[in-house]
Amino acid sequence: MKLRKNVAVSEAGLLFNPVLGESFSVNPIGVEILKLIREDKSVDQISHTILEKYNTDKATFEKDYHDFIGILYNHNLIETNEETND
Amino acid sequence: MNKVRYERPVIKKLETGMPNKFGTRMDYEPLTHIDGHSVAKMLKDYGSPLFVISERIIRSNIKKAKRAFETRYPKVQFAWSYKTNYLNAICNIFHQEGSWAEVVSGFEYDKAINLGVDGRKIIFNGPNKSELDLTKAINNDSLIHIDHLDELYTITELAETLNKRPRVAIRVNMDTGVYPMWDRFGFNYENGQAWDALNKIMHSGKMELVGLHCHIGTFMLSPHAYGVAATKLAELALSIEQKFKHEIKYIDLGGGFASKNTLKGSYLPGTDTSPSFNDFAEAISTALLNSNFQKDKLPLLVLETGRALIDEAGYLLGTVISNKRSSTGRRNTILDIGVNILFTSYWYDHKITPAQPFTQYTEDTCVYGPLCMNIDVIRESTSLPLLNKGEHVVIHSVGAYNMTQWMQFITLRPNVVLIDAEEKLHLIRDKESLENMNNMEKIPEHLRKIN
Numbered sequence: 095m096k097l098r099k100n101v102a103v104s105e106a107g108l109l110f111n112p113v114l115g116e117s118f119s120v121n122p123i124g125v126e127i128l129k130l131i132r133e134d135k136s137v138d139q140i141s142h143t144i145l146e147k148y149n150t151d152k153a154t155f156e157k158d159y160h161d162f163i164g165i166l167y168n169h170n171l172i173e174t175n176e177e178t179n180d
Numbered sequence: 181m182n183k184v185r186y187e188r189p190v191i192k193k194l195e196t197g198m199p200n201k202f203g204t205r206m207d208y209e210p211l212t213h214i215d216g217h218s219v220a221k222m223l224k225d226y227g228s229p230l231f232v233i234s235e236r237i238i239r240s241n242i243k244k245a246k247r248a249f250e251t252r253y254p255k256v257q258f259a260w261s262y263k264t265n266y267l268n269a270i271c272n273i274f275h276q277e278g279s280w281a282e283v284v285s286g287f288e289y290d291k292a293i294n295l296g297v298d299g300r301k302i303i304f305n306g307p308n309k310s311e312l313d314l315t316k317a318i319n320n321d322s323l324i325h326i327d328h329l330d331e332l333y334t335i336t337e338l339a340e341t342l343n344k345r346p347r348v349a350i351r352v353n354m355d356t357g358v359y360p361m362w363d364r365f366g367f368n369y370e371n372g373q374a375w376d377a378l379n380k381i382m383h384s385g386k387m388e389l390v391g392l393h394c395h396i397g398t399f400m401l402s403p404h405a406y407g408v409a410a411t412k413l414a415e416l417a418l419s420i421e422q423k424f425k426h427e428i429k430y431i432d433l434g435g436g437f438a439s440k441n442t443l444k445g446s447y448l449p450g451t452d453t454s455p456s457f458n459d460f461a462e463a464i465s466t467a468l469l470n471s472n473f474q475k476d477k478l479p480l481l482v483l484e485t486g487r488a489l490i491d492e493a494g495y496l497l498g499t500v501i502s503n504k505r506s507s508t509g510r511r512n513t514i515l516d517i518g519v520n521i522l523f524t525s526y527w528y529d530h531k532i533t534p535a536q537p538f539t540q541y542t543e544d545t546c547v548y549g550p551l552c553m554n555i556d557v558i559r560e561s562t563s564l565p566l567l568n569k570g571e572h573v574v575i576h577s578v579g580a581y582n583m584t585q586w587m588q589f590i591t592l593r594p595n596v597v598l599i600d601a602e603e604k605l606h607l608i609r610d611k612e613s614l615e616n617m618n619n620m621e622k623i624p625e626h627l628r629k630i631n
Contacts, residue, residue, distance in 0.1 A: 150186035
């Protein structure tokens, strides 16, 4: 799973998708997760990093993580498998 | 090492200028304490959900209301509307502040008597007063507000049987220029029903006509309508005086003053649109002072406002059960507060504030209760900060009607605590238990065994 290459994410949490001309606001933990996705970290690595820093449990984070990824897909911010294979 | 407070990741599309039914974010600070008491601690000690009532706010509201009317009109009397909130401790706060009792059933009447209210200071309203209720009220010299002719004839008969002279008023309904016009209670002014009933009372000679009563609606946003009502009741009173040389002792304008809650469908919040006590007092007092009463014969002004005095004194604390998404991607948050204990969520967009710190990030959210019923919706659309499972929320302005119209449905009704003016906490109503519920039931012999 990869974030689209041309999607720009600022440290302050502003995300811009130039293909569709859409802008988004992302909270700080969301920015951290996007950064880890960009670094090709696996779900387990991302989960480990977040649980080290934040006061939450694995089950809660994983539920919220998958929910977040689902929304990224909905907004066309993640490359689909077909695109990745190309 | 101290870990950072967790907030779930969110991404929100920026749509400048687009209409949004979820509205803008309303809260910038959490409500962690109520009158000096930690929300989290109260929930830990008394369970979740939990009703919390602030005695400080109740007393402050009644003082504001009294000041608004007493500085404009010489003779004012408040009567506490039992149906708004008849928890004994709450009624007694109002009685300590000088309010009479305004009741609408035999149950409420007995409640007032049990609390030690002087029978002469109980106003008995409503369409359903049994002969037993009326007998009690007549014997206690209470103020009986007649709702219909059947009741008028019953009181006439009881007056003869008991050899007493009941003190009565009639409830008058009328067109005050607001929609919907309430005409199901009492006698109509415009078509002459009210005048007809008053003549029947005066000609019978069996009752003492002491007052005139109206209650023009609920959650009224127009003080002007009260001015119209006061003028019409004043005209009736003056007509009685002219025809029968009989003085009407009081005019009761009922209740219905809006609280600061926001009605569903309102464009602006109730805090911006609801009139103040001063607005209502100005309209009513001006109408009565401008009527043709002689200066030394102004009637006592009785007010039965309930909602506006207690709504904002009540808080409902609860806990987040889960966050999920609907089929359309909308955020759904489930609380342990259902519509069975928050009846007013059917007509208000209640303000919900998190009870712990939050960031500026919000999600458009539908807030559901815990009941396994589709109708259990607390807020259809609101912009809420990001709440985690197990975190707490405070629902504002729930003091009116919820603790009387609540239902034991699927879940049991929770504890109610009162924080007094010295910030001491008191449990004023125990939460229900399975035992409470089972105590009222009986199983026939042939159904006792199931195996």
